Structure formats: C-alpha cells, structure tokens
Amino acid sequence: MRNTFYSYIEKLQDQISSKLEKVDGKATFQEDLWQRKEGGGGRTRIIENGTIFEKGGVNISKVFGELPEVLRKQFGVEEGDFFACGLSLVLHPINPFVPTVHANWRYFEMYNSSGDIVNQWFGGGQDLTPYYLFDQDAIHFHTICKTACDKHHKVFYPKFKELCDTYFWNTHRNEARGIGGLFFDYLKETEEFTIQDRFNFVKEIGDSFLDSYIPIVEKRKEIQFTKHQKEWQEVRRGRYVEFNLVHDKGTLFGLKTNGRIESILMSLPPIVKWKYNYLPEENSQEEILLKVLANPQKWII
C-alpha cells in the first residue's frame, strides 16, 4: 500500500501542478528535491508571482525510519519504525475574490520489531478560505466534496464536514479559518472497510480536487478589486498565519521534528498585514464573511 499510495500522489502532484500552471498562464512551479537525514525526502513545488497565484505550493514527501520521540509519545509506543507519506497543497491567489485553498492527503504505517505492519491509516481533507463570500462557490466546493464522499458512504460527507469545521477553528478568535470542506483522520481497516477501500476513498477525494477549486478560480479571477479589498485579504491572511502557527497540528509537528522548514512554511501567505483592532464596516461584505466564519453553515443538505 505504501508504494501504491506514493505512486498515486506522485501522479496527482504532476496532474495538479500542470493544471495550475495552465490556469495561471504565466508562473511555473519551481521544483526542489530534498532528502531527510533519518530516511525519506520530498519533492517540493512552489509557484510565485503568477497572474493568478501570488504564492502556493504542491508538495509531496515520504518520511520513514525510527519513530521520532514526539510520535512515540503521541501513539503511546516505546519503539518501532514508521512510514508516512502525503501530498500537501496551499494556494494563495492575488485576487481577493478568489479563495485560498488547502488540501492534504496522507498515509501512515507503523511496524513492530519484526517489520510487520501493526497499524496503518489514511488522513487528509481539503478546505476553502474565501476573503469575500459567494454562497454559490461554497456550495460548489461542498457539492464536489459530498459527491466524492457519497460514492463510498453516506455518512462520510456530514461526518468529515463537521470534523473540518471543528479542526480549522481559530479558538483564540472564536471563528473558523474558512468555510470548511472535509477533514478525516485514522481511516483504518475495519469490518466494513478494507485498507484498499480506504485508499479508493482517498483517491476519489484527491481526484476530485481540481473540480472543486478550478471552476471557482475561473469564475472569480477577472473581478476588479480595490486597494481596500486587497488590504482586507492581507489582514485576513493574518488569521491564516495565526491558525497555521498556533493551532495546526501538521505544521507544528513538522516544525518540532526538524522537517524541511521551507517546504512546511510554504503554506504562509506572501504578504500579510496585522492592523490593530481592524473591524469591517457594518453590513459590509467583509462583515458578512465574519458572521459566517463565526457560525459555520450547512452549505448543502
């Protein structure tokens, strides 16, 4: 399964980065291959200063070897080897009417001293962070998520949608990072699902990504925006930074286990502003967004 999934994310990285280059029309991905001293490495692909994408990354990596101490503690095991691989992407568009998007799909294996797999699971998800809210974009994004989920189990969409709202919550601001999507973790083999079923599900979600996001980009990329709207985006990007550096487990895990910093922090936006006590005008589009972020919605039934 580790080879199957890694081959899949290699192809998916190619497919997504080549499509994003076409959509952007100007910028191309810069590729950096890196090695992890303790085992593994990755293929980082970064896009900057495009016509559509101000900054973004579509990265894959696999790491393996002895379980780092932080993972031994987390899983309550005294020793053992592990293997983990995944694709992570974040795109920060120039135009404040085009939302930021994040996705991550990953696979994990743990071994006993004989090298047998003692545990294996998938995790991941994708979520959208708009700066101006178009209900129909949120509905489109969630519809693609739900359609992909429904092919595997009726309970997946409502469950993973709720987990997403819970996970991407900026507790110190009492608001969601964005309008959600899917979040799932520890998808293991059960009586109901084989590990192959789990792979098929994650593949379905990964394959649906471009359909969930690109139509929104195409629809909003030409909208004229003012300096004020750009500034609103830059201030809101500050909340994105706050979430990723204070709360996001993936980012903190990477930072605390000597991951490749520049690959992990590709998620941070290119230009960010922090203004003291910056509040939108009453009944403005900006305030409407904040109200929705404070009260995550059901976008589809």
Next chain:
Amino acid sequence: MRNTFYSYIEKLQDQISSKLEKVDGKATFQEDLWQRKEGGGGRTRIIENGTIFEKGGVNISKVFGELPEVLRKQFGVEEGDFFACGLSLVLHPINPFVPTVHANWRYFEMYNSSGDIVNQWFGGGQDLTPYYLFDQDAIHFHTICKTACDKHHKVFYPKFKELCDTYFWNTHRNEARGIGGLFFDYLKETEEFTIQDRFNFVKEIGDSFLDSYIPIVEKRKEIQFTKHQKEWQEVRRGRYVEFNLVHDKGTLFGLKTNGRIESILMSLPPIVKWKYNYLPEENSQEEILLKVLANPQKWII
C-alpha cells in the same frame, strides 16, 4: 507590593508612551481600556502609521482571581488565587535600519485559601531585533542593560543575557530572534535579596529602557533605504511572527487563557512577507546579520 509595582508600571507607561510620541513627532497613542471578566483588565496603547513607528504598543494589564487551569498545571497546585500585572511593549519602526524592540516587566503573586501570599516573583527583560546590524547599536543596548544590572549584582548581566539568547531562539530556524538583551524570571525573595530588592532591580531596568533604545532610533532614523532593504525587513519580520506564535510562552499563554487578543497580538508587525527560500547574497549586509543570529555574540565584556 502589587500596588507599588502597578503604580510604577502605570507611570512608566506614561513616561515611555509620551517620549515615543515626541520621538515620532506625528503619530499619537490610541488608548483602549479593557476589563477581564474573571478579574482585572488593562490599558492598551497603540501607535500606528507614524513617521518613525509603523506599528507598536505599550500596554499594561493586571489580572487576578482564581488560577486558570493552565497555571494550576504549570505550578502544580490544585487551587488558589493569583495576581499578575505587567507592562509589555513592542515597537516596529518603518526604517529597516532602526531595530524592532520588545520589553516586558511583570510581577506575580499566588495566595493560599486564607488569602496569604505563598509565592511572589518578578520577571521580564528587553531585547533588540535589528534588520541591519550596527555593532555599536548592539553594544550600546547591551551596555545600558549591563549598567543597570551591575548596580544590583555583578552576576545579573551575564546570567540574564545568556537566558535571553536561550529564550529568544527560533528552534525551527536555528537562529536567534535578534541580538538579545536581558531575560529573567522567578526573581523571588531569597537570603540575599528581599522582594523590595527585586522590585528595585526591575525598576532600574524599566527606567533604563528609553536610554537603551531611543539613542539608536535617533541615530538611524534618517538613513535612506531601498525597496530591497524594506523587503528584507518585511521578510525578517516573518521570523518575528514565527517566534511569537510558535515559541513565545507569553503570547501562547495569553491566547490559550482568553486574554484580550488585540492587546496580545499588538506584537505582530504591520506588514510581513513570506517568500519561498529567500536567501541573502553572499557577503551582503543581510548575510552578515544571519551569521550573527546563528551564533549569539558577547557584545560587551
């Protein structure tokens, strides 16, 4: 002592903010008074868009009541009341040749169920974060710190200077946040020092702050800078954000105990850039700074 120290930081806030307004010559501090539901509150003073200071804050607060859970865990006590107060300041100048400065001086009391003080201590310090390094500025800043320390004990400066280098260390980047200063905590009553001695020491340090920083501002504020130098400052400010949101105990404590978010996050710079794998040119001024940050110096003997 709680009243003595709070009166002191009230006056110090006035003294520092009024001097900073004079130095800036254009911007004035915006004052916000706030209350803490569980007991206490603060006086936040923010300066923005000045001729010298792009953004900054000089805040005081006192909080008291039942020990929040996170503090009960930290101190290993099951119950009890506490009182804490302090002054925190951060100044982000426009000109990349003027360093960012941070200072914090605080006092803490813990009580038993009869309301007697069972523990009390001072903490704090100040540190400088340049974007371009002038050795003589670092030497000036450290000399003022040392002179103030030496009036109280010969060991204070070397000890608190080293603690500062250790504390303001961006572990995930393997570099210091800046060129240091002082950091001290848990300054309690001992055989050698009464709590009044501790107060006298912290007051000495607080009183020396303007002398440590303002001469550097005056000396560097007129230096012409290029777009490239401004951008270097904005990229380096990203490291400041990373430290404050990932590592700084004060910030995380505030965020996790429902402090007033806008007062806590006044420390974040006004405009920040994250560029992928941004490296300075060889032998440039920018590279010289990085080398010093990777290897904290002894600025004075």
